[in-house]
Amino acid sequence: MKIFQTEDIRNVALIGAAKSGKTTLAENMVFEGKLINRKGATESKNTVSDYRPIETERGISVNASLLYTIYNDKKINILDTPGFSDFSGDIVACLTAADMAVFTVNAQSGVEATSENAWKYATKTNKPVVFFMNQLDHNNANFDDTIHQLKEYFGDKVTPVQFPVNSGEGFNSVIDLITMKMLVFKNGNGAPEIQDIPANLADKAEELHNELIEHAAEGDDALMEKFFEEGTLSAEDMEKGLHLGIINRDMYPVLCGAAKSGAGVTRLLEFLINACPSPAHVHPTKAVNGTEFHNSTEEAPAMFFFKISNEQNVGDVAMARIYGGTIAESQDLVNPRTGNKERISQLLVSNGKTRERVEKACAGDIISTIKLKDVRVNDSLVDAKIADTAFEAVPFPAPIFSTAIKAVNSQEDEKLGGILADFHKIDPTVITSMSRELKQNILQCQGEYHLNTIKWYLDNVHKIAVEFAAPKVPYRETITKTANADYRHKKQSGGSGQFGEVHMRLAPYYEGYTDPSDLQVRGKDEYDLPWGGKLIFCNCIVGGSIDARFMPAILKGINERLEEGPLTGSYARDIICYIYDGKMHPVDSNEMAFKIAGRMAFSAAFKNAGPKIMEPIYDLTVRMPEDMMGAVNTDLQSRRAIIMGMDADRNYQIIRARVPLAEMDRYSTSLSSLTSGRGTFTMEYAEYAQVPTDVQTKLLKAYEESKKDED
């Protein structure tokens, strides 16, 4: 395989709405480059890109795939991403590694919810975008409406470079506004027949052509001058002019086609080569330590791993973008995360599952490799001379969905933990943590469909049966008024006995509290509890009724109860504890006795001190189309939300609310169904607040029941 130089490479991420035709387009791009002899189709389960068993089974893309094509002697690396928002991790990872996005839009559905999601990440990663208006062969495909919507959602920089002549069944022709010719893709694929623009379309073509010229000349003074002198620009000049506008995201050109038949694909490939940037022309990439990489072979070798795919019979296939130098087989590099050396044993060029070894690859290229010792997504491998230079992590989305997970066979729980930890290394949007408090293993991800694919891998690859449950809510317990309690622990059994008596007062802690006037506080310790809130422990003993040496034991007893609150077993917090009297026995008093007395006195006082359950409250921000606000609002009311404010954002509304975590189980799924997928939300912990009385009654009852079950 030929080694491609930086200038001869293009790196595109195919992004866009679910089912808009990314994989079909990728298939055609590879086909046009003659890297396959027959075109596959997603419905025939034989595309180059959707090759994984889960993808053929479901007929959708679940993982991003790395493909390439060669056209006019240029290598175009194609990262075909999944369209569903649940797989946003792969969308943003591929955009990070690519130099630009080819954004497919279905001409009969316009801008869909998943288009907006893809757009969000193109904006976040600041990547140039070229739209490919696809599926123009549908009878209700509508070019003008779709352009209108693209402008409405993504702004006026959306600029047609083509428009269709005969959209609907039999679609095969477009007017190209750069060459000002009609391109007829008679057989779908292949080079088009070039014809003059029909008279009835001349005016429209002229109008859009002039618009395009203005865009092309905008960023380039010399071109602008040439345009004013000659009144027009050559196709070559226009493509040169568009180049700068595309790199700087000053324009988003729109090309047209039908990926299924292949119409428009060769012109798209030409456009990517002529008007879109090679890695040598994009903005430099900054490493965490500020070093800039210009995709130059003169720079020290450095690459970044953005995606790892676990494959049958092969193991982990790691995909990396080279930002500097050349990378060769048998080269030793350093992983700045671990400081360890990694040898590149096999350097591969991939077309889906077909992989070919190459001896080296240049800066700007995207390669894959296998058999690495310890490389995760977000790792860099760099030359030993720059061993502390790591690239910025992919801005993966925060989790929006949580569930508790456990192995059906509890003996497999440890194995499951290991598998899920490995999952995270290759998909950082899968996060698991063992909650000691909730005694549950919590898995967080990007939605129910994401969870479903994780389960598929657990079932089919790891052969481990798992079950899911709603995550428990980390309640807290506290008190609302002052109460006293005495407890005497006394045990006489033959020889030495146990004796300890503690008189205790509990009071609610809040900032600015004052100590009671009837007690003499002689010692005070303030503890920040690991689960939030405070414990204030006061020694008010007068006359030596309890020795100071027993105080730590009493505190220990109290702490045991704080860890398992008297009401529901949840952590307790925000309590002031005054030890003001008690009794000792000259022989039988010991630490154990005072620990028990402390714990029991605490429980007794707690129950009389207006005990309350507290629940975590989150700040919630929901964004949804204006006309769906009513439904979202009604749903929030039913979740005990308090609306804090509303803002408008074009034709979207943003609701800010405070809502108890207990009411938010599977909110991503509900919001998605309420808003046809268009609503998005973020949640951030705000505070603990007391639950309403009716909720407290329910929780107490549920705790009692669960205790009965345990007995």
Ligand SMILES: Nc1nc2c(ncn2[C@@H]2O[C@H](COP(=O)(O)OP(=O)(O)OP(=O)(O)O)[C@@H](O)[C@H]2O)c(=O)[nH]1
């Ligand atoms: N009629 C027609 N159908 C198309 C066209 N492009 C794609 N399709 C069909 O649309 C469906 C989805 O195509 P895919 O290529 O899998 O879409 P995708 O965007 O990769 O989907 P995800 O990766 O799952 O988001 C398939 O049945 C394709 O055959 C087109 O131009 N015209």
Ligand SMILES: [Mg+2]
């Ligand atoms: Mg796909």
